[in-house]
Amino acid sequence: MSFDTPQENRAFAEKFGFDFPLLCDVDRKMGVAYGAADSPQSSNAQRIGVIVGPDGRIAEWLPKVDPSTYPRDALKRI
Amino acid sequence: MMKPGDPAPAFSVKDHLGNEVSLEKLRGKSLVLWFFPKADTPG
Numbered sequence: 755m756s757f758d759t760p761q762e763n764r765a766f767a768e769k770f771g772f773d774f775p776l777l778c779d780v781d782r783k784m785g786v787a788y789g790a791a792d793s794p795q796s797s798n799a800q801r802i803g804v805i806v807g808p809d810g811r812i813a814e815w816l817p818k819v820d821p822s823t824y825p826r827d828a829l830k831r832i
Numbered sequence: 833m834m835k836p837g838d839p840a841p842a843f844s845v846k847d848h849l850g851n852e853v854s855l856e857k858l859r860g861k862s863l864v865l866w867f868f869p870k871a872d873t874p875g
Contacts, residue, residue, distance in 0.1 A: 755845070755865060755866070755867055755868070756867060756868050756869065756870060756871055757870075758870065758871040760846050760847070760848050760849070760850050762871045762872075763847075763848035763871050764848040764849065765871070765872065766848070766871035766872045767848050769872060775847035775848065775849070775851070775853060776847060776848040776871070777845045777846070777847050777853055777865075778845055778846050778847065778848065779843075779845050780845075783843070784841070784843040784845055785867060787841035787843065788834065788841060788843075788865070788867075789833055789834055790867040798869035798870055799867035799868065799869055800867065800869075801866070801867060801868060801869065802866065802867050803864075803865070803866045804834070804840075804863075804864075804865040804866070805862065805863065805864055805865075806840040806855070806858075806862065806863040806865065807862055808859070808860050808861055808862055810839060810840050810855065810859055811836075811837055811838065811839055811840060812834045812835065812836055812837065812838045812839075812840055813836055813862070814836060815833065815834040815835065815836070815838075817833065819866055821866065821868055824866055825864060825866060828864040828866075829864055832862035832864065
């Protein structure tokens with residue numbers, strides 16, 4: 755997910771054929787709440803990785819993840 | 833910085849296809865979320 759608009763992320767997803775939803779936190783509220791941005795004025799999100807458990811609680815929070823490996827590795831842990 | 837066991841903050845955002853995605857709707861499932869700085873950039 756990122757702070758981009760649905761249009762921007764749709765183009766990104768179509769270009770690379772992503773088969774997962776790209777969430778669009780355009781007002782940065784989610785980014786601030788989850789610790790990916792310091793303020794709603796932040797231009798870009800930091801590369802945090804988060805696993806939320808079925809109980810609605812944080813199971814893992816990592817400050818910097820590699821997008822080429824994190825999703826696959828994280829899915830193995832849930 | 834968040835810690836394991838903290839309640840996940842509620843959210844409701846649109847995905848790239850315009851679908852509404854919220855924590856509430858996904859309750860009971862495990863979620864993997866990762867943020868990237870900007871669509872279609874290497875940085």
